[in-house]
Amino acid sequence: MLALLFILFAGMAIGCALAVVAQRNPLYSAISLIGVFISLACLYVMLAAPFIAAVQVIVYAGAIMVLVVFVIMLLNVEEEAHRRTRLKFLVPVAVVLAAVLIAEVAFILVSVQEKGTTSVAGSDVGLTQSIGSALFTRYLLPFEITSILLLMAIVGAMTLARRGGLISRNNEAKRD
Amino acid sequence: MDSQTALDIVLKLVAITVAFTVVLLIVAYTVLAERRVLGFIQGRLGPNRVGPGGMLQPFADLLKFILKEDIVPDKSTRFIYFLAPVIATMAALMTMIVYPFGPEVRIPFTDIVIPLTIARFDIGLLYVLGITSVGVYGIMLAGWSSNNKYSLMGGLRSSAQMISYELALGLSLIGVILLAGTLDLAQIVEMQSGWHGTRWFILFHPLGFIIYMIAAIAETNRVPFDLPEAETELVAGFHTEYSAMKFALFFLAEYINMFTVSMLATTLFLGGWNVPFAEDIFGRGTFLFGLVSAIGFILKVIFFLFMYIWLRGTLPRFRFDQLMNFGWRILLPFALLSIFITATLIFLFPNL
Numbered sequence: 010m011l012a013l014l015f016i017l018f019a020g021m022a023i024g025c026a027l028a029v030v031a032q033r034n035p036l037y038s039a040i041s042l043i044g045v046f047i048s049l050a051c052l053y054v055m056l057a058a059p060f061i062a063a064v065q066v067i068v069y070a071g072a073i074m075v076l077v078v079f080v081i082m083l084l085n086v087e088e089e090a091h092r093r094t095r096l097k098f099l100v101p102v103a104v105v106l107a108a109v110l111i112a113e114v115a116f117i118l119v120s121v122q123e124k125g126t127t128s129v130a131g132s133d134v135g136l137t138q139s140i141g142s143a144l145f146t147r148y149l150l151p152f153e154i155t156s157i158l159l160l161m162a163i164v165g166a167m168t169l170a171r172r173g174g175l176i177s178r179n180n181e182a183k184r185d
Numbered sequence: 186m187d188s189q190t191a192l193d194i195v196l197k198l199v200a201i202t203v204a205f206t207v208v209l210l211i212v213a214y215t216v217l218a219e220r221r222v223l224g225f226i227q228g229r230l231g232p233n234r235v236g237p238g239g240m241l242q243p244f245a246d247l248l249k250f251i252l253k254e255d256i257v258p259d260k261s262t263r264f265i266y267f268l269a270p271v272i273a274t275m276a277a278l279m280t281m282i283v284y285p286f287g288p289e290v291r292i293p294f295t296d297i298v299i300p301l302t303i304a305r306f307d308i309g310l311l312y313v314l315g316i317t318s319v320g321v322y323g324i325m326l327a328g329w330s331s332n333n334k335y336s337l338m339g340g341l342r343s344s345a346q347m348i349s350y351e352l353a354l355g356l357s358l359i360g361v362i363l364l365a366g367t368l369d370l371a372q373i374v375e376m377q378s379g380w381h382g383t384r385w386f387i388l389f390h391p392l393g394f395i396i397y398m399i400a401a402i403a404e405t406n407r408v409p410f411d412l413p414e415a416e417t418e419l420v421a422g423f424h425t426e427y428s429a430m431k432f433a434l435f436f437l438a439e440y441i442n443m444f445t446v447s448m449l450a451t452t453l454f455l456g457g458w459n460v461p462f463a464e465d466i467f468g469r470g471t472f473l474f475g476l477v478s479a480i481g482f483i484l485k486v487i488f489f490l491f492m493y494i495w496l497r498g499t500l501p502r503f504r505f506d507q508l509m510n511f512g513w514r515i516l517l518p519f520a521l522l523s524i525f526i527t528a529t530l531i532f533l534f535p536n537l
Contacts, residue, residue: 063311067314
């Protein structure tokens with residue numbers, strides 16, 4: 010039963026991932042990417058990590074992709090759909106990078122098999138409670154640093170998005 | 186497969202069928218109730234000709250939707266145009282499975298104990314939030330694929346509105362999570378059964394409740410936050426180009442969303458299926474207790490649905506910039522304040 014579900018969701022993820030690359034219309038690609046995120050969330054549930062699955066859907070499918078679709082909807086996508094590939098030299102680079110990625114995955118698979126796998130069914134690593142207590146005790150410093158980084162990114166985005174930037178505008182006000 | 190698993194599967198299928206039938210019937214009659222109550226508020230009668238007192242009106246409406254001509258715009262993006270109403274309806278229906286409609290009940294004359302919930306898992310509340318956040322795609326894609334400026338504006342407005350109010354909605358729920366210490370909806374309800382079934386979380390977290398209600402009305406695109414379909418500005422918003430059964434699906438999704446949002450409010454703030462003193466009278470686990478609790482739950486939900494209709498008959502619509510200002514500058518800071526107050530209360534009185 011579990012194997013069947015795994016094949017179903019993994020197949021969905023791979024199919025959607027291929028569609029992301031193959032589609033010429035950016036909106037179709039974005040929708041396929043949402044499909045990838047949702048099937049990955051299903052795989053997380055099967056790995057006994059429901060919290061990660063829920064966060065995957067809420068953050069990626071529910072927030073980030075909404076913004077991406079938002080932007081695609083506002084821009085004119087017709088042009089992009091008919092344009093031909095410009096950067097021809099990227100094709101061999103992509104092939105090489107794909108080969109490296111496959112080699113890495115193969116390496117991980119082999120090393121995991123040597124060490125022997127641990128069962129995930131009984132573990133509580135993926136539960137909300139264990140993630141919460143780990144974040145606020147053992148990994149508190151990285152957690153706080155990440156939040157400050159995110160805050161800086163938000164402030165930076167605001168500064169760049171405003172015409173002339175926040176800082177220069179204040180200077181102008183002083184000059185007046 | 187042994188007999189126990191088979192029994193479980195049969196019970197689950199029965200539970201799903203019963204729950205969906207009951208909910209869809211209530212949703213159908215909410216539409217009728219809305220038209221009748223609005224008529225009453227505006228000093229007219231409303232539909233009362235089909236069946237006794239208009240009771241068969243929802244079925245007549247459904248028949249009309251099925252029989253109407255289904256017009257597809259010539260320049261629409263076909264696949265997404267068909268996909269959008271499906272996403273909207275599915276996302277609305279999928280959250281229904283985690284709500285506890287009642288306590289665990291023993292079926293009379295047997296030893297089978299069943300919970301009045303379809304599925305119960307550790308992250309029930311996050312599941313609801315996740316599915317709700319996917320539901321916005323239905324409206325966005327409908328607006329884009331119709332190839333109509335009014336539809337597109339409606340879709341964009343609605344996605345901006347839903348993203349903004351989702352934040353306040355999520356933050357207003359954190360107080361409840363702090364009080365309960367769990368994300369499992371069944372356990373949250375269980376924790377509110379103290380004080381003879383009146384230990385409701387609204388007593389400890391009233392500000393969060395108010396913020397939740399406002400944000401929930403905005404999330405479901407209802408008056409006074411129904412800007413995505415403001416007819417004076419946008420014809421009919423994102424569903425301008427939809428007709429017949431596809432329009433009916435959007436209509437259905439809106440009312441199911443109202444229903445699920447009301448169920449969440451009941452579950453988190455109004456004690457879920459806890460009816461005051463029901464446990465003292467009937468005793469826990471009996472069939473009558475389950476029945477009274479389930480009816481209590483449905484009645485609380487219907488109270489919220491009535492409030493939705495009442496608001497629609499009373500309030501005018503917001504302007505779009507007012508809506509955004511209200512969401513970001515008032516609702517969000519107050520949601521943070523409510524978390525602060527509740528957390529302080531829990532810190533000062535840990536035995537509350």
